[in-house]
Amino acid sequence: MAKPNGMSKSEIIQCAKECLVEKGIENFTLRAVAEKAGVTQGTIYYHFRTKEQLFIDLVQDICDNSWQEISQTRENVIEQALDSAKSRCSYDSFFHKLFLSLVASSFNNEEIRRKLGEMMRNENKALSEILSSLWVESPIKGVSFETWGILFNAIVDGLALQALLQKDFPIEKTYEEFEHFIKELSTFKGKEDN
Amino acid sequence: MAKPNGMSKSEIIQCAKECLVEKGIENFTLRAVAEKAGVTQGTIYYHFRTKEQLFIDLVQDICDNSWQEISQTRENVIEQALDSAKSRCSYDSFFHKLFLSLVASSFNNEEIRRKLGEMMRNENKALSEILSSLWVESPIKGVSFETWGILFNAIVDGLALQALLQKDFPIEKTYEEFEHFIKELSTFKGKEDN
Amino acid sequence: MAKPNGMSKSEIIQCAKECLVEKGIENFTLRAVAEKAGVTQGTIYYHFRTKEQLFIDLVQDICDNSWQEISQTRENVIEQALDSAKSRCSYDSFFHKLFLSLVASSFNNEEIRRKLGEMMRNENKALSEILSSLWVESPIKGVSFETWGILFNAIVDGLALQALLQKDFPIEKTYEEFEHFIKELSTFKGKEDN
Amino acid sequence: MAKPNGMSKSEIIQCAKECLVEKGIENFTLRAVAEKAGVTQGTIYYHFRTKEQLFIDLVQDICDNSWQEISQTRENVIEQALDSAKSRCSYDSFFHKLFLSLVASSFNNEEIRRKLGEMMRNENKALSEILSSLWVESPIKGVSFETWGILFNAIVDGLALQALLQKDFPIEKTYEEFEHFIKELSTFKGKEDN
DNA sequence: CATGAATGAGAGTTCATTCAT
DNA sequence: CATGAATGAACTCTCATTCAT
Numbered sequence: 007m008a009k010p011n012g013m014s015k016s017e018i019i020q021c022a023k024e025c026l027v028e029k030g031i032e033n034f035t036l037r038a039v040a041e042k043a044g045v046t047q048g049t050i051y052y053h054f055r056t057k058e059q060l061f062i063d064l065v066q067d068i069c070d071n072s073w074q075e076i077s078q079t080r081e082n083v084i085e086q087a088l089d090s091a092k093s094r095c096s097y098d099s100f101f102h103k104l105f106l107s108l109v110a111s112s113f114n115n116e117e118i119r120r121k122l123g124e125m126m127r128n129e130n131k132a133l134s135e136i137l138s139s140l141w142v143e144s145p146i147k148g149v150s151f152e153t154w155g156i157l158f159n160a161i162v163d164g165l166a167l168q169a170l171l172q173k174d175f176p177i178e179k180t181y182e183e184f185e186h187f188i189k190e191l192s193t194f195k196g197k198e199d200n
Numbered sequence: 201m202a203k204p205n206g207m208s209k210s211e212i213i214q215c216a217k218e219c220l221v222e223k224g225i226e227n228f229t230l231r232a233v234a235e236k237a238g239v240t241q242g243t244i245y246y247h248f249r250t251k252e253q254l255f256i257d258l259v260q261d262i263c264d265n266s267w268q269e270i271s272q273t274r275e276n277v278i279e280q281a282l283d284s285a286k287s288r289c290s291y292d293s294f295f296h297k298l299f300l301s302l303v304a305s306s307f308n309n310e311e312i313r314r315k316l317g318e319m320m321r322n323e324n325k326a327l328s329e330i331l332s333s334l335w336v337e338s339p340i341k342g343v344s345f346e347t348w349g350i351l352f353n354a355i356v357d358g359l360a361l362q363a364l365l366q367k368d369f370p371i372e373k374t375y376e377e378f379e380h381f382i383k384e385l386s387t388f389k390g391k392e393d394n
Numbered sequence: 395m396a397k398p399n400g401m402s403k404s405e406i407i408q409c410a411k412e413c414l415v416e417k418g419i420e421n422f423t424l425r426a427v428a429e430k431a432g433v434t435q436g437t438i439y440y441h442f443r444t445k446e447q448l449f450i451d452l453v454q455d456i457c458d459n460s461w462q463e464i465s466q467t468r469e470n471v472i473e474q475a476l477d478s479a480k481s482r483c484s485y486d487s488f489f490h491k492l493f494l495s496l497v498a499s500s501f502n503n504e505e506i507r508r509k510l511g512e513m514m515r516n517e518n519k520a521l522s523e524i525l526s527s528l529w530v531e532s533p534i535k536g537v538s539f540e541t542w543g544i545l546f547n548a549i550v551d552g553l554a555l556q557a558l559l560q561k562d563f564p565i566e567k568t569y570e571e572f573e574h575f576i577k578e579l580s581t582f583k584g585k586e587d588n
Numbered sequence: 589m590a591k592p593n594g595m596s597k598s599e600i601i602q603c604a605k606e607c608l609v610e611k612g613i614e615n616f617t618l619r620a621v622a623e624k625a626g627v628t629q630g631t632i633y634y635h636f637r638t639k640e641q642l643f644i645d646l647v648q649d650i651c652d653n654s655w656q657e658i659s660q661t662r663e664n665v666i667e668q669a670l671d672s673a674k675s676r677c678s679y680d681s682f683f684h685k686l687f688l689s690l691v692a693s694s695f696n697n698e699e700i701r702r703k704l705g706e707m708m709r710n711e712n713k714a715l716s717e718i719l720s721s722l723w724v725e726s727p728i729k730g731v732s733f734e735t736w737g738i739l740f741n742a743i744v745d746g747l748a749l750q751a752l753l754q755k756d757f758p759i760e761k762t763y764e765e766f767e768h769f770i771k772e773l774s775t776f777k778g779k780e781d782n
Numbered sequence: 783c784a785t786g787a788a789t790g791a792g793a794g795t796t797c798a799t800t801c802a803t
Numbered sequence: 804c805a806t807g808a809a810t811g812a813a814c815t816c817t818c819a820t821t822c823a824t
Contacts, residue, residue, distance in 0.1 A: 030308035031226050035797065046806050047798085057798060103307050109365065110304035113297050114224040123365035130362075146384045153377040156362065163361055164354025168324075171303065171317035183347040190340045208787090229814065240789050241816080247787090251815065418696035419614050423818065434785050435819085445819060491695050497753065498692035501685050502612040511753035518750075534772045541765040544750065551749055552742025556712075559691065559705035571735040578728045596808085617793065628810050629795085635808090639794065 015053050018043050019067050022060055027100055031107040036060070058115070065108055065118050069125045076132045084136055084188065091162040092181045095169045102166040130155040145191045209247050212237050213261050216254055221294055225301040230254070252309070259302055259312050263319045270326045278334055278382065281327065285356040286375045289363045296360040324349045339385045403441050406431050407455050410448055415488055419495040424448070446503070453496055453506050457513045464520045472528055472576065475521065479550040480569045483557045490554040518543045533579045597635050600625050601649050604642055609682055613689040618642070640697070647690055647700050651707045658714045666722055666770065669715065673744040674763045677751045684748040712737045727773045 021042040026034050036057055040047045054060040079086060094101045105122075112119035134155025144151060161184065169175045215236040220228050230251055234241045248254035273280060288295045306313035328349025338345060355378065363369045409431040414422050424445055428435045442448040467474060482489045493510075500507035522543025532539060549572065557563045603625040608616050618639055622629045636642040661668060676683045687704075694701035716737025726733060743766065751757045 027307070031304055032228075033308065034226075036799090037797075048800090048806050049804085051799070052805065106300060107304045107307070109361065110225055110301045112365070113221070113301070114227065119365060123367070126362055126365050146381055148380045148384075149377045153374055156359070156374055157355060157378065157381075160358025160362060161351060161354045162358070164356070164358035165350070167303065167357055167361075168320055168350065168354060171306070171313060171320050173317070180347055180350055183343045184351065186342045187340055187351075190342075230816090231814075242789055242791095242818090243787080245816065246789095415695075419692055420616075421696065422614070424820090425818075436785050436821090437783085439820070440784065494688060495692045495695070497749065498613050498689045500753065501609075501689070502615065507753060511755070514750055514753050534769055536768045536772075537765045541762055544747070544762055545743060545766065545769075548746025548750060549739060549742045550746070552744070552746035553738070555691065555745055555749075556708055556738065556742060559694065559701060559708050561705070568735055568738055571731045572739065574730045575728055575739075578730075618795090619793075630797090630810055630812095631808080633795065634810095 014049075015063075016067070018045075018050065018053055019060070019064050022064050023104055026064075026107055027103045031111050061111065061115070062117055062121075065112075065121050068104070068108070069121050072125050073128060076128060079132065079136070084140055087133065087136060088181070088185060088188075091166075092177065095162075095166045095177055095181070097169060097173050097175070099166060099170060102163075102170055106167070106170070126159070130159050133158050141192060145193075208239075208243075209257075210261070212239070212244060212247060212254070213258050216258050217298055220258075220301055221297045225305050255302075255305065255309070256311055256315075259306075259315050262298070262302070263315050266319050267322060270322060273326065273330070278330055281330060282375070282379060282382075285360075286371070289356075289360045289371055289375070291363055291367050291369070293360060293364060296357075296364055300361070300364070320353070324353050327352050335386060339387075402437075403451075404455070406433075406438060406441055406448070407452050410452050411492055414452075414495055415491045419499050449499065449503070450505055450509075453500075453509050456492070456496070457509050460513050461516060464516060467520065467524070472524055473573075475524060476569070476573060476576075479554075480565070483550075483554045483565055483569070485557055485561050485563070487554060487558060490551075490558055494555070494558070514547070518547050521546050529580060533581075596627075596631075597645075598649070600627070600632060600635060600642070601646050604646050605686055608646075608689055609685045613693050616689075643690075643693065643697070644699055644703075647694075647703050650686070650690070651703050654707050655710060658710060661714065661718070666718055669718060670763070670767060670770075673748075674759070677744075677748045677759055677763070679751060679755050679757070681748060681752060684745075684752055688749070688752070708741070712741050715740050723774060727775075 018039065022034075022039045025038045025042055029035070029038055036047055036050050039060070040050050043049075050060065054063060075090075108118060108122060112122055130152070132155075134151045137154050137158070138151045141151075144154065165177075165180060165184075169177055212233065216228075216233045219232045219236055223229070223232055230241055230244050233254070234244050237244075244254065248257060269284075302312060302316060306316055324346070326349075328345045331348050331352070332345045335345075338348065359371075359374060359378075363371055406427065410422075410427045413426045413430055417423070417426055424435055424438050427448070428438050431438075438448065442451060463478075496506060496510060500510055518540070520543075522539040525542045525546070526539045529539075532542065553565075553568060553572075557565055600621065604616075604621045607620045607624055611617070611620055618629055618632050621642070622632050625632075632642065636645060657672075690700060690704060694704055712734070714737075716733045719736050719740070720733045723733075726736065747759075747762060747766075751759055
């Protein structure tokens with residue numbers, strides 16, 4: 007462990023992320039990354055064989071972070087997940103700008119697409135497990151925990167997308183009612199039993 | 201007959217859409233558009249002063265189509281909306297690839313971002329009106345029709361995003377259970393009354 | 395005489411002159427001329443076969459004006475000539491900006507170069523005739539009237555060049571002393587006789 | 589040895605000068621410069637950020653050369669200055685074609701214009717100092733040494749302009765009589781005293 | 783007469799990439 | 804390890820010019 011030069015690589019990746027969000031995928035250049043990192047373009051090529059490789063390593067980094075975050079999330083803490091999601095839901099969300107830029111670029115790069123897809127599957131699975139331990143039984147017969155995970159994740163991403171595009175999107179109100187909805191849902195099972 | 205050149209502009213826009221999806225936003229070039237349209241690059245510039253203007257007109261075209269689609273949707277037809285959404289939910293969805301590419305590019309172009317945001321607001325509103333006429337009263341107290349529209353739209357986009365990234369995403373199953381969930385939701389009001 | 399459409403041609407030439415001075419020779423375009431003249435580019439081509447032809451006609455127009463001016467100048471009126479020269483000597487001189495732009499372009503167009511050269515020869519000749527009628531005999535033996543005309547013309551153009559390049563060029567002072575110099579010169583003949 | 593690339597920049601500038609004179613300012617392209625220099629266009633852009641910057645550096649080079657020439661000129665050597673001026677006075681004068689092309693382009697570029705203006709001011713000053721040490725006192729009362737410098741410089745540039753435009757311009761004769769005129773002028777002071 | 787649509791060659795510029803040092 | 808010089812292909816965009824109407 008403790009590679010002194012390993013820093014450089016991940017430092018460059020961090021700079022690349024910032025460049026990607028600042029300039030947008032269409033104007034993302036290695037020169038900009040090099041400038042932000044304070045190195046020459048040659049140095050970039052020393053660490054990454056090609057621009058594409060930097061991209062792939064960047065995506066891998068994001069996937070690793072996601073995985074680590076998922077691992078740290080304890081069960082029964084739906085609130086934690088929702089808070090995290092809400093905090094990333096804004097008009098200027100660095101995270102979602104980065105993510106959606108990568109999604110757009112993934113349409114031409116199967117490796118990136120696969121990595122992002124896998125990350126998403128993991129998130130779905132983690133979410134469904136949280137819900138599973140929260141509810142024990144699905145509040146609605148015919149809707150599996152797997153689907154609940156997918157739906158909730160879709161909502162989180164969908165809301166982020168809406169917030170990114172609408173300056174006046176009612177983030178607070180929507181998340182409040184969304185959480186209320188989840189709570190109510192938790193009580194349905196009982197009612198159905200009656 | 202009539203106006204042979206009246207077609208040109210919208211024809212070019214159609215070609216531009218295809219190029220955008222085929223090449224991706226990062227490799228989207230006017231040369232490619234010109235080739236696909238069978239005209240010279242100069243012709244593109246005759247009709248659209250700049251690449252950015254072509255982009256803006258392209259987005260406007262999508263917004264107009266969305267608006268027209270919304271206008272044609274009759275009330276009480278939640279099934280129609282869901283079918284349309286589901287049909288656009290796939291690993292190769294032309295529509296969502298195009299949409300998400302534009303979203304990514306909108307981060308650097310406020311005009312595009314505003315247009316897309318407005319389109320989304322209109323879709324939210326249309327959806328909430330459909331639900332409003334379907335349910336009369338919200339199935340869950342504390343969750344407004346406005347929020348239902350937002351949430352359902354978020355789900356549709358979120359699911360499309362998932363399907364785009366995962367080759368084996370269970371589209372059928374998820375939509376089936378999603379529709380089932382909506383139907384069950386429609387019966388909650390009554391139960392709550394008890 | 396009185397060609398109603400002859401207007402158009404000379405009007406376009408006037409607009410072309412303005413464009414040439416405003417945009418500079420390197421950015422001089424027929425589109426700009428057309429816009430300034432309020433016509434389409436096609437109309438320019440109706441009147442002038444090519445851009446080069448417009449240029450040649452433009453130069454011809456300037457030469458014609460010069461000739462007319464020379465013809466109107468009466469003898470013995472060195473003051474008139476100097477006043478005219480001085481009035482055209484400034485940092486923003488339309489006339490000399492136009493003239494020098496044409497000179498620069500003449501290096502690649504022998505026809506233009508010949509026309510400008512002929513114009514200059516005529517000016518030299520006119521000036522030497524004025525001086526000849528003013529002095530009767532050359533104030534300095536060994537300097538012909540032809541050379542005086544050339545030298546004075548060179549001074550006029552050289553001063554204009556200096557004024558064009560130096561914002562704070564002392565136009566007033568220089569012309570004052572230049573005129574004084576000419577007057578003193580007129581008295582030399584007599585002194586030499588002594 | 590040493591700095592093989594230190595040459596590149598000034599080499600490119602030399603090639604640019606030649607291109608400018610050969611093609612004229614309106615057809616001056618970086619492509620042509622690159623070809624003449626035997627490098628790619630990218631190399632040009634590596635050394636000069638833009639075409640404009642190359643232009644500015646080119647002008648600066650000319651100004652530096654002018655300054656160096658002025659510095660090397662010893663006093664009392666009016667002949668040297670006149671010889672140099674005459675040698676540059678011809679129908680094909682590389683120097684004056686280059687200079688006038690830059691003057692024409694300076695109308696749209698204040699930085700170039702300022703540089704050329706300053707160069708001219710320095711030349712004026714140098715010339716007036718030469719005359720001052722040659723004559724001690726102005727041959728004509730009321731005409732300052734500053735003005736003599738300006739007038740002689742104007743003549744030199746004005747004659748060059750005439751020679752550029754007239755294939756049969758009498759360069760020899762004119763310069764001969766011009767030099768004679770200067771010599772005679774030198775004797776006026778004494779005569780006036782009588 | 784004049785226009786507007788279209789062209790194609792070529793302009794300036796940028797970029798990912800290479801390589802000697 | 805890292806750099807800076809160089810490349811060459813590709814990009815956006817402009818322009819003089821043509822031509823059917």
